[in-house]
Amino acid sequence: MPETPVSDGPTIGIVGLGRLGSALRSVCRANGARVTLTASRSDGWSVEAVPEVLVDASAPEAHTEVLAYCAAHRVPLVACVSNLTDTQWKALEELAGAVPVVRATNLSFAHYLQVRVTEFTAALTTGRYGPTTTVRERHPLGKAHRPSATALALADTWAGASGRAVADIADERAGLPVSEHEVTHTWDGESLHVRHHVGSWTVPARGALAAAEWARAASPGLVTMRTVYDDLTARSTA
Template sequence: MPERPVGGSPTIGIVGLGRLGSALRSVCRDHGTRVTLTASRRGGWSVEEVPDVLVDASAPGAHAEVLDYCATHRVPLVACVSNLADTQWKALEGLAEKVPVVRATNLSFAHYLQVRIAEFTAALTAGGPGATTTVRERHPLGKAHRPSATALALADTWARASGRAVADVADERAGLPVSEHELTHTWDGESLHVRHHVGSWTVPARGALAAAGWARAASPGLVTMRTVYGDLTARSTT
């Protein structure tokens, strides 16, 4: 939970200027948020001043340099790279002992709602007729890995909440940007589909900016976007 109130918008550092990083840069410009650091494979690191929060939207190859920068300058990190090796996940946990780290498998607010619905459904159906539950995800051609990290996280959420593993995780590579993730529960003669569709990179970029604002005032530790959105929605209702 954030403990150090900080006024105003945080300054942002963006590592990786691909689709997400470029969208975040545009969102920061639209919101009047200063971007004081950018880094890319072609352009290298450009630092106007140390940012309040660093958002890593790059690739596993930049991970060590990102973690070293955050540790050296005590900068909170929003980690958006999902296809990391086990040793890299461990290193992320190590960084979280020093600074706040948000592990952002999926940055969308509606995905947060999808996760909460999955947990709610698991609680409501406990002890009732068992459903067959599956996860389906779709990304355009060129998606780096499959199944997506979000699909695997959805399957894990359901397994932890219900005590029952999903029957299948299906992946598809086709169609338009950006993604679809669907959780389906099937009983005898009926089914329930909870589908989340994202059609613009502006959506996760806004989520990254929200996570950066949260992390700026947080204590060291490793959290997910579930914690970030849970805290932000709780504060908005008080």
């Protein structure tokens, strides 16, 4: 059910009450963000009031209904579902013509730093210093998609920044929640490992709330968490 606010935080809608959605609900409660809409496969949609931002932490099957709601009510969207079809990604781009849309492949701030380090490394390892670069990801058993969207995004980041494709993307299904992603650069006799580990669903939930707060005041358009964190870190150092 929708919840009573404890302060003047943004009003949030949460679609999908699995691990991420449930963690986001708890983070909202702790940070004074009122949840005025929840939706799940088992309980349907429960709406107390139109939220200022909708966070989609559900599944591709709910995508059409989520986009229709955002379009009808002019609600910004934080899209956390990564395994969408090309047609669904196109529909997300079309929605961004009317409202702010954050495409959140990975919500973690430390992942944002990992991306920035990857770009920095690419800029410094040209010519004779060019490494062999690989990406490794680990998720618990049950993670459906291999490789993960984050691993593919890291590989794309390296290729775009360096002009060189990664040599391999390794995926593993074992261990504890939530995930590990590692970029390894290898030269003759040495290697550099940039590893990011997330051990709690609270971490991406905090990122989802940060993205929602950012999207509430944003202009229509499609952005990634890179844009969100670029803006938030610039504000914090201004």
